[in-house]
Amino acid sequence: MKCPSLVPPVFAAICFSALAVAQDQEQVSLQFVSFPKAVDAQPVELLVGEGKAIPVELPTNSLSPVYKVGRLSKWVLGKTVAGEDGKDTFKVYGEGQAGASAKQLVLVVRSGAEAADGLTLTTFDGGAKGFGGGSYLFFNAAKVDIAATVGDTKFALKPLAHKLVHPKPSKSEGDRKYLFTYLYFRKGEEAVPFYSSTWRFSEKARSMVFFYHDTHGGQLRTHSIRDYLP
Numbered sequence: 001m002k003c004p005s006l007v008p009p010v011f012a013a014i015c016f017s018a019l020a021v022a023q024d025q026e027q028v029s030l031q032f033v034s035f036p037k038a039v040d041a042q043p044v045e046l047l048v049g050e051g052k053a054i055p056v057e058l059p060t061n062s063l064s065p066v067y068k069v070g071r072l073s074k075w076v077l078g079k080t081v082a083g084e085d086g087k088d089t090f091k092v093y094g095e096g097q098a099g100a101s102a103k104q105l106v107l108v109v110r111s112g113a114e115a116a117d118g119l120t121l122t123t124f125d126g127g128a129k130g131f132g133g134g135s136y137l138f139f140n141a142a143k144v145d146i147a148a149t150v151g152d153t154k155f156a157l158k159p160l161a162h163k164l165v166h167p168k169p170s171k172s173e174g175d176r177k178y179l180f181t182y183l184y185f186r187k188g189e190e191a192v193p194f195y196s197s198t199w200r201f202s203e204k205a206r207s208m209v210f211f212y213h214d215t216h217g218g219q220l221r222t223h224s225i226r227d228y229l230p
Contacts, residue, residue, distance in 0.1 A: 028101075030067045030075070031126060034058035034108040035141060035210050037223055044093060044115050047076040053090060058108050058115070063227050072098055075106055077119055096121025103127040107139065107162070124164065131164060133229050134203040138163045141212040142220055145186035151179040151201070157211070169201045177201040183211075185220055194220055204229055 034041055037060045045053040048069045056077070057064040076095040083089040093115050096106065105126035111118035124131050131137060140146050140157035147156045151167030169177035183195035199207075210223040 026071045026102075027068050028071050028098075029103045029126070030056075030069060030106060031104075032056055032058050032064040032106045032108055033062070033208065033225065034060050034110060035139065035223070036110060036212060037061070038110075042115065044077045044119075045079055045090075047078070047090065048072075053078075053080055062225060063105070074098055075121055075123065077108070077115070077121065079116070091116075094119025094121055096123055099123040099125055101125040101127050101130060103130075105131055107137075109139075109141070122162065131206055133206055134166060134201065135206045136165050136167065137206070137208045138165070139208070139210050141210055142185070143213055144220070146211050147184040147186070147191050149180075149182045150199075151181075167201075170198075183222070195222060202228075 030046075041058045041060050043055045043057050046056045046067070046069070047053050054067065054069070056067055074095050075098050076092060078090050078092040078094075080088050081091050094108070098104065103126035105124045107122045107124065109120045109122075111120070124137065136150060138146075138148065138155075138157060139162040140159055143159055145156060145158055148154070150165060151170050153165045153167040155163050155165065157163055167179055170180040171178050177200070179199040179201045181195070181197050181199050182193065184191040184193050186192075205226050205228045207227070208225040212221055212223065213219065214221050
């Protein structure tokens with residue numbers, strides 16, 4: 001397989017290195033989730049070996065199916081296309097450092113409306129000790145700083161930053177547990193509240209929360225995904 005003039009030389013180098021430095025053939029489990037939200041997020045291809053790529057889904061309202069692939073040092077997403085010489089080549093849309101765990105979650109952020117506009121990949125430990133039950137992953141895709149209090153946990157996020165937290169419940173009622181949640185955005189030197197709620201807490205579910213500005217009215221909004229573990 002070649003990574004020719006269809007992509008800039010830096011991406012061609014990434015393409016080759018991602019395949020050449022495979023640590024071993026140990027299998028890892030990959031899942032993907034993408035943002036911003038899309039009505040119809042089209043599949044792309046994941047490089048899994050030299051000359052080999054498989055289609056993967058990049059959903060925005062749930063996690064993707066689990067893909068079992070050989071361990072690599074980088075995850076590279078793109079599309080197989082016909083080159084000028086008629087041979088198949090791989091056009092790189094984006095890449096990111098792979099994790100060390102056997103289960104990995106890859107957050108894919110699109111730079112434009114289409115995957116071909118560019119993708120940024122961030123890999124998290126998707127195992128029970130990483131992003132397991134009772135965990136919350138926050139990603140700030142908004143243009144302002146965000147501050148949050150979730151249960152007993154407080155944190156702040158700059159734009160394009162993320163935070164993985166494991167909060168303790170605020171209260172319990174029988175076998176049900178709850179998190180008191182308060183969200184703020186920075187306006188000058190002030191923290192302005194824009195959201196408060198009580199979330200159900202479950203040690204059998206992990207959640208993702210995205211902050212973003214609505215493209216129509218410019219309002220600050222949240223987008224949440226809850227994934228129940230087997």
